Amino acid sequence: MAPILLNCLGTEHSEYIEQEQYVKNPHLDSMEEDILYHFNLGTKTHNLPAMFGDIKFVCVGGSANRMRTFAQFIHQELELPGNVDDIRDICEETDRYSMYKVGPVLSISHGMGVPSISIMLHELIKLLYHARCRDVVLFRIGTSGGIGLAPGTVVITDKAVDSFFRPQFEQVVLGKVIIRSTELDEEVARELLQCSAELSGFPTVIGNTMCTHDFYEGQGRLDGALCSFSTEEKLEYLRKAHEAGVRNIEMESTVFAAMCRVCNLKAAVICVTLLNRFEGDQISTPHDVLVEYQSRPQCLVAHFIKKHLGLIA
Ligand SMILES: O=P(O)(O)O[C@H]1O[C@H](CO)[C@@H](O)[C@H]1O
Numbered sequence: 001m002a003p004i005l006l007n008c009l010g011t012e013h014s015e016y017i018e019q020e021q022y023v024k025n026p027h028l029d030s031m032e033e034d035i036l037y038h039f040n041l042g043t044k045t046h047n048l049p050a051m052f053g054d055i056k057f058v059c060v061g062g063s064a065n066r067m068r069t070f071a072q073f074i075h076q077e078l079e080l081p082g083n084v085d086d087i088r089d090i091c092e093e094t095d096r097y098s099m100y101k102v103g104p105v106l107s108i109s110h111g112m113g114v115p116s117i118s119i120m121l122h123e124l125i126k127l128l129y130h131a132r133c134r135d136v137v138l139f140r141i142g143t144s145g146g147i148g149l150a151p152g153t154v155v156i157t158d159k160a161v162d163s164f165f166r167p168q169f170e171q172v173v174l175g176k177v178i179i180r181s182t183e184l185d186e187e188v189a190r191e192l193l194q195c196s197a198e199l200s201g202f203p204t205v206i207g208n209t210m211c212t213h214d215f216y217e218g219q220g221r222l223d224g225a226l227c228s229f230s231t232e233e234k235l236e237y238l239r240k241a242h243e244a245g246v247r248n249i250e251m252e253s254t255v256f257a258a259m260c261r262v263c264n265l266k267a268a269v270i271c272v273t274l275l276n277r278f279e280g281d282q283i284s285t286p287h288d289v290l291v292e293y294q295s296r297p298q299c300l301v302a303h304f305i306k307k308h309l310g311l312i313a
């Protein structure tokens, strides 16, 4: 079946920008109430503009603990009043996602994989719309497997690519394949690289990020419950990915980039590499080192936010 090409570069994208509206759904305005089921929030039960209207930065990542830690960290970095231990999970009534609000920053977990982050993004983007937020920037702060990079290197995504190294995301809608572009905001990526130079605490590169639908076979690992390929075939695939500009592999970037792009939101993906996939598959790095690695994308984004809020030059 021929795929439908939507929201690629060109006039369609500039039309979206003109509309300056985050949602792309004509049905929403005729709904009496919108229940954001997985957040346990709704337009009738909550005053979303009062709760979220001042949001300017949204940071998302897979793990609930990481996103609570990030909320506490950004609270300290922004020198906000109050105790970090009092920051509460806005979604505590549901165990699907965790959400923390710290001043103009929202920190949300999205679980693992495309379906999980995609559900979260639908509800987040509607939340920003209902709350009448403007000029919001989204960041995914995650972990990844590196290709030819020293573990601990932070990769700022240039293009999010699929398992065939194509900068696109395929969504099946009513039995038809819709293809969406996965280009991210170049200026935000450049600014983040500059933040890294200013912090000078860890190596950072801009490169393509491959998004897969599986951690094991899908990322060419030899250590899953199933494996049908040889070590040489694995390395050959990774070499091809590297030639295509891929510097890391994770599991959410394509849908994140595609949905932000079509919904007119500036976005960036910043993932630390936990290992060099040319050297192995198992993540054997000690826990304390992994925790420090995970803090690196958080430091970069905190620096970016502080600069944008005028807290540092
Ligand atoms: O570190 P996070 O955000 O969870 O993301 C990465 O880690 C998970 C796999 O361990 C996948 O979801 C991958 O994208």
Ligand SMILES: O=c1cc[nH]c(=O)[nH]1
Binding pocket: 143, 144, 145, 146, 215, 219, 249, 250, 251, 274
């Ligand atoms: O190798 C890795 C490490 C973290 N996350 C991934 O998706 N892959």
